[in-house]
Each structure stands twice: as C-alpha cells, then as structure tokens.
Amino acid sequence: MWPHNYTPLADSLALSSLVAALPIFVLLVMIGILRKPAWMAALSGLSGALIVALFVYQMPAGTVASAVTYGACFGLFPIGWIVYWAIVLYRITVETGNFEIIKDSIGGLTEDRRLQAMLIAFALGAFIEGAAGFGTPVAVAAAMLTGLGFSPFYAAAICLLANTAPVAFGSIGIPVVTLAGITGLPMNELSAWVGRICAPVSVFVPAYLVMVMGGFRALKGVIPAAALCGVAFAGT
Template sequence: MIVDIFAVIPILILLIFLLLFKLPARKAGAISFLTATGISLWVFQLPLEGMVVALGKGFSLSLFVLLIIWAAVFLYNLVNEAGAIEVISRNLTLVIEDKFVQFLLLSWVFSSFLQGIAGFGVPVAIVTPILVKLGFNPFASVAAVLLGHSWSISFGSMGSSFYTIGLVTGLPSSDLAFWMSLYTSVAMLFTGFGVCYIYGGFQAITKGVPYILSTTVVMVGSMFIITYLQMMSVVSLLTALVGLVFLFFVYRKLVVPTKENYDSGINFYRGKLNLLESILPYGLIIILSVLFQLSPIQGPELNFDFPGFETGLGYIVTEELQYVTIDLLTHPAPIILISSLAGIFVYNSKQILSRTEISQVVNKTVEKCTGTTLTLTWLICMALLMMDSGMIENMAHNVANLTGQFYPIFAPFFGVLGSFITGSNTNSNVIFGSFQATVATTLGVSPAIMAAVQSIGGSVGCSIGPTQVLLGTSSVNLNGKEAYIYGRIIHITLLIAVILGMVNWVLLNTL
C-alpha cells in the first residue's frame, strides 16, 4: 500500500509545482527529479547500477530531443533575422485574410503536415513563432499548436509511433491501422474544436463548425484510403496535405467571393526576400525528410545500448540494444541544419545577413536554449527513473485492478500519462503498449482496439508533455510561463481523453 502511494508522488509533485505554485518548468522538474530519485532508491529499491542505467537512458533521450530543439531554434532565429518570417506572415494574411481561418489552418492542419514529416517538436518550433508574428496571442498560439497537431502524432514522424506499437504488441499492422484511424478521426475532430475554443471560446467553435466538419470528413476519408493502401509512413503527411488544400479551397472559393471588393488575384508581398526565398529552408526540410526516409542508403548512426538489471522488489528491466539511435540522415536535427546552411548561403548571396548578424543568431540560440536544456534533462531523467524502478508499472496495474470492466474508459489515460512523463508518443507506446494488449486479453476484448486507443491517447497526451510545452514556450520567449499554457490546454486534452475512453468502452461492449 505504501509503495502504491509513493509511486504517484513524483508526478503529483510536478503537477502541484507547475499548476498550483506556477513554478517555471526547470524548477518544478528539478524538484520532481530529486523526489523520484529518493523514492526509486529507498522505496522501490533501485540498485545504484540501475540508477546509472536509467540516468544514461535519460541523457541519451535528452540528447535526441535537444539536438532538434537547438537546431529548430537556430533556424527560426536565422530566418527571423533575415526577415523571412515577416515575408511569410505578410503573405499568409494576403492569401487568407480572415484571422480565424489563419489560426485554424496553421495550428490544426499545417502543423500536422509538418508532424507527418519530421515530428519530434518541429511543428511546435516552426508554427508557433509564425502565429505570434501574425499578431496572435503568444499563449494561445503555443496552446493551439500543441493541441492542434496532436491528432496526427501516432501516424506522424514517418510512422515511427505506429511501427512501435506494432512491434511491442506483435499485432497485425492492418488491424492496428484500421482502429487507430478510427480513434484518430475522433481526436482530429475534437482537437479542431479545441483550437477554435482556444481562439475565442464557444463563439469561435460555432464559427468553426463548417470548417472543422467538412475538413475532418475529407481528411478522415483520405486517411482510411491511405491506411488501406498500407502507406503507413506517410499517413499523417498526406492526410494533412489533403486537409490543407481542401481548407484553402473552401476559404478561397466559398468565403472570399462573398466579400465586398473581391479580387481573385493575389499580389504577393516581397521584402528583402521573396516568398520562395523565405520558405526555402522549410521547403528543404520537407524535401530532405521525405528523401532521406525513403532512401535505401543507411546513414551513420550513433547508438546507445544499456544492460538489464533487477530491482530489490523484483522488477526486471531488460537489456536495451539501440535504445536511442541518432541516424545522421533521418534525425530531424541534421536535416534542419542542412536547411539552415542553405538559407545562410542564399541570404549571404543576397547580402542580407552579415557574419556579425549570424553570430548574433548563434548567441540568441545559446541564450534561449541553455535553460531549456537543463529543464528537459531533469524531466526526462525523472521519467526514466520512474520507468526503470517500476513506478509506472505499479500505477498501471493498480488502475487496471481498480477499474475492472470499466477499464476501457480509462485506457487512453495511460497513453496520456506515458506521453506526459516522456514527451513522446513512441515512448508511451513502448511503456504501455504491451500492457494494454495484455489487459485486453484478460478482459476478453480486442487487443488491437485497446492498443489503438493507447496510441491515440498518447498522441493527444503529447499536447501536455512538459518537454513539448517547454519547446513551445522557448520558441516565442515565454520561458518560465509554462503554467499559463497548461491553464489553457490541460482541461481540453483530458476531455478528449474522456471522449476517446467512452468511444472505446462502447466499441468493446458492442463488438
């Protein structure tokens, strides 16, 4: 009983200091990490060898994510210094004049398109600054992008989370793809309404109904076709691309012509750079990501392997080979840096950026990312201590035992929890994927359905992962304001998880 209580304390400490005391994430993370360290050593009897292994895993995962953060922030500072963000922002207002549609398209659909390509926080780092540059509230911008793209995460990043849930459960990919598409449809619809609510409350939801419903129908239809064709690595990419084209079409063909002084032509704004030159680095990210993912050539890899061990309470942690793999061709950071170098070349050739200004870009990046690095490392190391000491396993079994036949309602919350503590849908699936399938078998229901709701719950849960929130705040100079982001988003995320749980319960009791 005492062990059960102690298992939840690190997460409670994190939530209390973030949401009630409104401490910056770096301080709340440090306190939670120290709490988790003490509990794992003295209550869960994690051996010193195990602590070293857990921290090693934490540092390796931190490295994987931090490389992306540093590269993405550097790229943003670079294009902003060159005036490219201004050009992109001005032209977006010319193409889509309605501020509400701008907000919806960027935070709900365009960010999901980027998630389909790269993921790992890239949509948050890229889209949030664009929204702020367009004049939207920074807090609303961070919250909307975090929530808006979360529906696409399970099929995003070239299918990494999808392949992971298949590997850890051993379930057929066709079964998983169908049920994951069904739950993704639910998440897609309600994250769209959530973005509307963040923009302007229930009044904005009313305004957004025709956009959300029509675009969701088109994207859902596309998604089922793509999964039926077994094109798993590009499900989110192509689904969101169809949504982008459709939403733009709806606005330009159905909304704009009803306005006075309608002019079907667009005179694009040009500053020191034209629009194509401004979006060059981002376009290269898309092109290189697709090319490298589809290329048969294996790039140089940095692999991290860790031994297994057993805790004093008998919890066994298996050996991990290639626990973290940083592929220099497919990892987002090298792709972002290559795109940044191409941008520097273009900006230099047009005499827009001097060496002094590039040095300023580097200095701004270091200043912005240093605190983020510390916070992220605290949080991920805390998560790994909880995982490898058996705390997460303990919590999962207790909830399953308490809920019994009503467990399907709570199933998506394990996905949310896994993504919250690790910041990753993939890691959430690693932690809870097999467990969810096992519980389903015990209850006599479909393991594929339960695994699917696990993954989509984890997908939506990424919207409140401290590492993701931290990335969003750091991209628009809101460092230390993470609690205010949670105030705008956490209730919406949990409501969507409840809806997923209810759908899951109905499905499993009717099939």
C-alpha cells in the same frame, strides 16, 4: 534480472501509482508554481524519481544507474537532436526573413481569425509536429499567430489545443517507436491502431478549436472549412 513489483505499497495499485507519479508532480510544481528554470525542475524530478525507485520500488542501484543513463541518451538522441535542428531551421528562416514571408503568405489567405487558427495552429502545426515535435510546433505556430495579432498567451493556448491529435506521430513517429521499444509489440500494428484512435478525434479538433475561440456562433460560419480540415487530416 530485477523483477518489477507494480504494487510495492500495501499491494495497492492506486497508492503505488500515486507515489510513482510524485516525480511528475515535482516537475510540474517546480515549473508551473515555483517558476523555476527547466534544468532545476528536471533535476528535482530526477531526484524524486531516484528516491521513489530506490526506496519504494527497491530497484537495485545498478539498474537505476542504467535506467538514468539510457533515459539521458534517449533524451539527447534522437529527441534532442531533432529539436536542435528544428530550432536551427527556425532561426534560419527568421534571420533570412523567410519566416515573415511564410507568416504573411498564410495570413494573407484570409483575415478571418477562425480560419487563420485552423490553417496555422492545426494544419501547419501538425506538419511541424510530424517533422520536429517536442513543443516546436506550438512555439513556431504561436509565434506566427502572435505576429498576426493574436495575444501571445491566447495563441499558445490555441496551438496547444490544436496539437492534441498530431502529437501521436510527432518527431517522425518517435512516440510510436518508443512505445514499440518498451512494450515489444509490433510497430506496424501499433501505428495502425494509433491511427485508428486518432483519426476520429482529428475530425472534431478543428471544430472544437473554433468553438473554444468563440462558441458555437463562431463555428457556424466555418463549419465546412472545419469539417474539411478535420477530414483531410484524419484521412491522411
């Protein structure tokens, strides 16, 4: 078995960590700055990871190949499988007109943009995150908010912010399952501690979301709703 050396560069954890993060930087630069397609960015990030693994961490080629194969399989099943069917379900609701019904039903509850953001970006987004995850709740909730009059960029930003707390249990708990598989720690204990960490954060996310939208003045009028929304999520 190959022993993993966590400090291959001058016995420095900071320097080694910085080099290990290079594939992530490559991915972000390709997507965010160079505006390259996702598949090109992914292949560039993979190439960077291969170089770092082989020449910096001295990982054997066979182990590298096994890790790449395992990662690709895990990306397809269950991640790709869950996302695929989430998109299929979304397209079905759009083609049948039910998406507009859902959007109008939720939007018809109130014309207050602050409450719409909490209902759709936070509450509905959290539900979709638990069922699908991997960006699906942001795409669906942002589309709903855009249909209600929010600008697309603004709607996406709000949904990303609202999705901070629910993401820990996204895709039927895939992040926790993955963490348990990698660390070998008991899944039940990990789930419990993730819940304890996320619950206090969840209480404040709706209020913070409204403050980002319009400052403390905007929050003053919906404090009870924001508190109820946060406590309801944290308690469940």
